[in-house]
Amino acid sequence: MKYLVKTALAAGIIALLSGPVFASEEATPAVASPPEGPRSITAPGESTADHSKFKKLQQEFTSGPEVTQACISCHTEASDQVMHSIHFKWEFEHPETGQVLGKSKVINAFCGNVVGNEARCTSCHAGYGWTDMNQPPPQQETAVDCLVCHDRSGQYTKTATGAGHPPLQNVKPGTKTITGADAWPVDLAKAAQSVGLPGRDNCGSCHFYGGGGDNVKHGDLSSALYMPSRDVDVHMSPDGGNFTCSTCHVSEKHQWSGSRYAVNAVDPHHDKPLKPGERRDVATCESCHSETPHPANIMGMKLNDHTDKVACQTCHIPAFARGGVATKTFWDWSTAGKMDENGKPLVLHDYTQSDGQELHTYLATKGDFEWGEDVKPYYAWFDGQVRYTLGGDKIDPSKPVDVNQIKGDPNDGSSRIWPFKKMIGKQAYDTKLDHLVYTHVWGPTTDTAFWTNYDWGKAIEAGMKAAGVEYSGEFGFVDTHMYWPITHMVAPADEAVKCGMCHSENGRLEGMAGVFLPGTxxxxxxxxxxxxxxxxxxxxxxxxxxxxxxxxxxxxxxxx
Amino acid sequence: MAKRCVKVYPRFERLWHWSQVVLIVVLMFTGFGINGLHHTLHFGPAVMLHTIAALALLVLWIFATFWLFTTGTWRQFIPSMEGMMQVALFYAWGVFQGKKHPYKKVLLRKHNPLQAATYFGLKWFVFPAIWSTGLLYLTYNWWGASVSEPSFALWVVANLHLLSAYVIAAFVIVHVYLLTVGHGFRAHVRPMVTGYDEVELTAEEEAYLAADEPWRLKPQKS
Incomplete structure (x- = not known):
């Protein structure tokens, strides 16, 4: 109980200190009213329990951990299970490469790194109060956030800078949620009484907003998937399969199938298609559709001939960032820090999204951006293995650095031609030691955070210190590439990539080695x-x- | 010796020829479309049409082979050097002087030696090359995994298929052109439509046909 009070206090202090997270965006400080209901509809569950009838949940909760305490009084193993999952540990030891990855370790081409920017980044942690990446996540069993995944009232959220805690009473105007919306006071009892299996909105409130905004990071995961039309995602659309994320990402003991670090590029281990939800350990298309998914006619047979070389996604996801939400395709950190004529941080909005929304193309805090909608993927051979350029790894700054390298070989039998979002960036590195640097960007009260002080020297030094990695004190900016496997936003069959888009001169797979492509x-x-x-x-x-x-x-x- | 109007192309042979014409035209058009030579068709439908036409042509060839061997017509296609030079010289020189075609169609040889040699080459080399590579192309996934360099093997298969197609295209051009030489285009096409052509018959042949295969002889206008 002592811990509960402490965390509740900590949450309050963090919320007070945090201030507006999108400081550079011109937002009118406001406190919103809570949403009426969840942003995605799920099929009625088959639960035999109505949590609103549980006495234990009919109480005034004053913090997230208090709700967790109530949950685990019945669900005795849940907290322990979650604590062993990547959602909580943010650490992943790669079985092939041996690299220790996970959010707590990697550098990406977006905001860079978690370490040094904790309370902001850990706002999406599936727990409460992780404020230091150099420590493991909080180990109290009440530190697990049950509601972020299981709330079905639609009004549970987390404060953007609250290290995982929700906005509660007396929300400071200008506070944002993890989706960038104006925050509202969460009714914890209402949330606790609503619990059910996760909907797309539960997963989406974090995964759709990676990289600091809607669809910024992945390209194929955006708010368009809350209630997508059939042509945006045939599986998740209420007019299609109305799948939740866990229809494919099947879980066992709170461990989910489907990893971005060690992708199963194929699932050839069974010859019978599995039904959705049937037990399996991987979340591939083939898990349900088999390796011969097309009908046994003359066209279907020829299409089935492709599955040994071409991933399903390559044809069936003709473009990503569909459904009206753009994704960031370019991020140049090197230009950050410009002030306007009034000495205020410069902000430009020069990209118009298809829904008319103006998106930022320059932020003094972050640099220059480019966006894209309906983006044609980049294609490459991929066996599912991803190696990261970690903070201590040597780079060659004379050419673009691959922040992550995708492994694949046309002749190994398990690689397929996959679609990727290719993120192009320009980010800081140590010019003497030749490695990417960790940056301390968020910290409203520090005199080193870049977003507060606009001083790269200090921000890098503080970031490197937080990460515990050697730093020469000299930095520059290097071109970077980062590859994001595309696997969501599967279009209906008739909107798949047409044969001639690859089987033509200057087609989509132009220059792809290791495969003979008629018609090119x-x-x-x-x-x-x-x-x-x-x-x-x-x-x-x-x-x-x-x-x-x-x-x-x-x-x-x-x-x- | 008498010149008689004899049925030299029975109904099956004419059906074979004209079906083959249609199928080869379809195959050429779709095939060169697939190859990227022209862009009047979408790739997917072109592949389907090409596959269906190819399978139809293979079925036709199976029937034709059966017919050639059961009827003995295959003998018509055995190449022979006899008279080859005269025919070649005619096309190279004599034709310009208005000379007569040196070859006289006889009952057992409806093709001139140059024709017979060409058909021999087509039937024994070019056609087998195109259908064997075509079948390998089509069934790549059945054998691809058992060779060491599958993509290279497929590249070889595809290029042999394409080369055969170009050779057949050249044949079609010359074949159609030669119809204009000699008796004239209409006269040359007519036998393949009606089945009848003028053939020099020996007295024995004429007597044999009159007695045993009277339907092959057109009644003489007298």
Whole structure:
């Protein structure tokens, strides 16, 4: 109980200190009213329990951990299970490469790193009060946030800068939620009594907003998937399968199938298609659709011939960032820090999203941006293994640095041509030691945070110190590439990529090594030789005709 | 010796020929579309049409082969050097001087030696090359995994298929052109439509046909 009071206090202090998170965005400070209901509709569950009837939940809760305490009084193992999941640990030891990855470790091409920016980044932690990445997440069993995944009232949320805590009473005007909305006071009892299996909105409130905003990071995960139309996502659309995330990302003991660090590019281990929700350990298309998903007709057979080389996603996700929400495709940190004529941080909004919303293209806090909607993916061979360029890894600054490297080999049998979002960036690195640096960007009260002080030198030094990585004290900016496997926003079959989009000169897979693609090169040597043969025949015929005309004879005209 | 109007192309052979014409035209058009030579068709439908036409042509060829061997017509296609030079010289020289075609159609040889040699080459080399590579192309996934460099193997198969197609295209051009030489286009096409052509018959042949295959002889206008 002592811990509960402490965390509640800590949450309050953090909320007070945090201030507006999108400080550079011109927002009118406001306290919103809570949403009426969840942003996605799920099928009625088959639960035999109505949590609103539980006496234990009919009380005034004053903090998130208090609700968790009530949950685990019945669900005795839940907290322990969650604490062993990547959602809580933010750490992942890669089984192939041995690299220790996870949000607590990696550097990305977006906001950079969690360490040094904790309370802001850990606002999306599936727990409460993780304020230091150098420590493991809080180990009290009440530190798990049950509601962020299980609330079905739609009004549970987390404060953008609250290290995982929800906004409660007396929300300070200007406070934001993790989705960037104006915060409202969460009614914890209402949330606790509403619990059920997660809807798309539960997962989406964090995963759709990675990188600091709607669809910024992934490209194929955006608020468009709360209630998508069929053509945006055939599985998740209420007019289609109305899948929740966990329909594919099947869980066992709060561990989910489907990892971005160690992707199962294929699932050839069974020959029978599985039904949605049926037990399996991986979340691939093939898990449900098998390796021969097309009908057994002449077209279907030819399409099935592709599955040994081409991932399902490559044809069935013709573009990402569909459904009216743009994704960031370019982020140049090196230009950050410009002030306008009044000495205020410069902000530009020069990208108009298809819904008319103006998106920022320059922020003094973050630099220059480019956005894209309906973006054609980048394609590459991929066996599912991803290696990261971590803080201590040597880089070659003379060329673009791959923040993550996707592994694949056309001839290994398990690689497929996959679609990716290719994020192009320019980010800070140590010019003497040649490695990417950790930056301390968020910290409203520190004199080192970049978003508060606009001083890279201090921000990098503080970030490196927080990460405990050696830093020479000299920095520059290097071009970076980062690859995000695209696997959501599957279009209906008739909107899949058409054959000719790849089977053509300058097609989508132009230059792809290790695969023979008919229709892409009619002017190869055989094509030239063939044309010469035909031209020779034509020339011969024309010459013969000419001589016949010139000689005035049709030839053997005795028979007419 | 008498010149008689004899049925040289029975109904099946004419059906075979004209079905083959239609299918080869479809195959050429779709095939060169798939290859990227022209863009009048979408790739997917072109592949489907190409596959269906190819399978139809293979079925036709199976029937034709059966017919050739059961009827003995295959002998018509055995190449022979006899008279080859004269025919070649005619096309190269004589035709310009209005000379007569040196080859006289006889009952057992409806093709001139150059024709027979060409068809021999087509039937024994070019057609087998195109259908075997076509079948390999179509069934790539059945054998791809068992070769060491599947993409290279498929590249070889595809290029041989394409080269054969160009050779056939050249054949079609010359074949159609040669119809205009000699008796004239209409006269040359007519036998493949009606089945009848003028053939020099020996007295024995004429007597045999009159007695045993009277339907092959057109009654003489007298």
């Amino acid at each position: 090169d009619s002017m190869n040597w055989t094509g030239i030789l063939g044309r010469l043969i035909v031209l020779a025949a034509l020339a011969g015929v024309l010459l013969h005709t000419a001589i016949r005309i010139f000689a005035g004879k049709k030839g053997d005209d005795t028979h007419g």
